[in-house]
Amino acid sequence: MVKNASAPSNETLLEHLGRNVPVRGGRAVNPPIQRASTILFDSVDELMAAASERGADDFVRYGRNGTVTQISLEKAVATLEGGATAVAVPSGLAAVSLALLTVVQAGDHVLMADNVYGPARGFARDFLGRFGVETTFFDPLAGAEVAGLFRDNTRCIYLESPGSLTFEVTDVPAVAAAAHAAGVKVVIDNTWATPLFFRSFEHGADLVVHAGTKYLAGHSDVMIGLVVATEDLADAVRRQSNQVGYSCGPDEAFLTLRGLRTLAVRLQRHQATGVALAEWLQGRGEVARVLHPALPGDPGHGLWRRDFLGASGLFGVELKPCSQKAVAALLDGLELFGMGYSWGGFESLAIPAFPGKMRSATAWAGEGPLLRLHAGLEDPADLIADLDAGFERLRTAA
Numbered sequence: 001m002v003k004n005a006s007a008p009s010n011e012t013l014l015e016h017l018g019r020n021v022p023v024r025g026g027r028a029v030n031p032p033i034q035r036a037s038t039i040l041f042d043s044v045d046e047l048m049a050a051a052s053e054r055g056a057d058d059f060v061r062y063g064r065n066g067t068v069t070q071i072s073l074e075k076a077v078a079t080l081e082g083g084a085t086a087v088a089v090p091s092g093l094a095a096v097s098l099a100l101l102t103v104v105q106a107g108d109h110v111l112m113a114d115n116v117y118g119p120a121r122g123f124a125r126d127f128l129g130r131f132g133v134e135t136t137f138f139d140p141l142a143g144a145e146v147a148g149l150f151r152d153n154t155r156c157i158y159l160e161s162p163g164s165l166t167f168e169v170t171d172v173p174a175v176a177a178a179a180h181a182a183g184v185k186v187v188i189d190n191t192w193a194t195p196l197f198f199r200s201f202e203h204g205a206d207l208v209v210h211a212g213t214k215y216l217a218g219h220s221d222v223m224i225g226l227v228v229a230t231e232d233l234a235d236a237v238r239r240q241s242n243q244v245g246y247s248c249g250p251d252e253a254f255l256t257l258r259g260l261r262t263l264a265v266r267l268q269r270h271q272a273t274g275v276a277l278a279e280w281l282q283g284r285g286e287v288a289r290v291l292h293p294a295l296p297g298d299p300g301h302g303l304w305r306r307d308f309l310g311a312s313g314l315f316g317v318e319l320k321p322c323s324q325k326a327v328a329a330l331l332d333g334l335e336l337f338g339m340g341y342s343w344g345g346f347e348s349l350a351i352p353a354f355p356g357k358m359r360s361a362t363a364w365a366g367e368g369p370l371l372r373l374h375a376g377l378e379d380p381a382d383l384i385a386d387l388d389a390g391f392e393r394l395r396t397a398a
Contacts (some may be wrong), residue, residue: 010195010264017080032069033397034062035250035251037064057074076257085238087226089225100156103207107153109155111140111146112161115359136149140163141171164191167316172307187209189209192312195396196263207229215267216256218266220344271312274292274373275294288321312345318366322368328397333389348373353372
């Protein structure tokens, strides 16, 4: 921790959290990678004491529960997000499932925004549904009107704002206030904004989900997820993680910690490049609309300005009606934008998206093809030139 700094900024915390591993003598800048299954104790008393610390978030007792490497990451992310504890798990989807399993049981009801990450939707509908948990999908723009959807057995409302395909911004404080008035827990996927650009707990979250694979790790070489909890859910989320056997590897934890050190500077570049691309795309004749909440004309811009501290590099582009052949011509020839089902790394990405196939509570109003773009760390001018050549191919194919 920083000395003589009563309230350091997140940018400063990123460089210092998770590095206070007590050792004799000097110490490395970065915490060690501890690969271990078995942890040894020197006496029966110590062994039995370790057993009693099963739910502790700072006690090394067995490899599956984490060593210093995982604990360092968990404490860093919990501090950044403003929660009481964090649990690292093998993937973002594992974080989604852990958060939901922490707050529901057979016979319960879940409300889930209609624009959430597809695998989160599938877990709620298909996995939880097999065990008697019913999920109702709702309009992410409902705001305080979600109060009319609560049932006596509603235990959780799950949000993703903005949605990572269609980028609607939810009025999270209004939804959270209605939920808490009904005794319903609020789970938020904060992967898009990260703790630097959205303060989830300050806006009403009880559990926060991160696909650390994306911006937290930042280099497209890690699969990891994290769940951050308030004090009243801290024991429950750690106990649930132990019961389902989740274990995050130390190498993944180390790489994510390393990624955190540059998160602030990376996000500023992602944001600047994303806005530059979005503004350029708004002027293209082939584009019907750009889905980016940081743009003044976006329907969610007012809520974004009120609640968010910045925007990441992920956004959507609806093209004017054209053939899939023309879209493929645009995408197939891109040299700097890769095609892959991820985002948040240093590289720019572009994929076609089909939100209409996923929704059940709301209809996707787009008339033309939708692209999802991730603005990486390349020179914006080079990315624009790549897209410009792509639009030339689109016109030729059309």
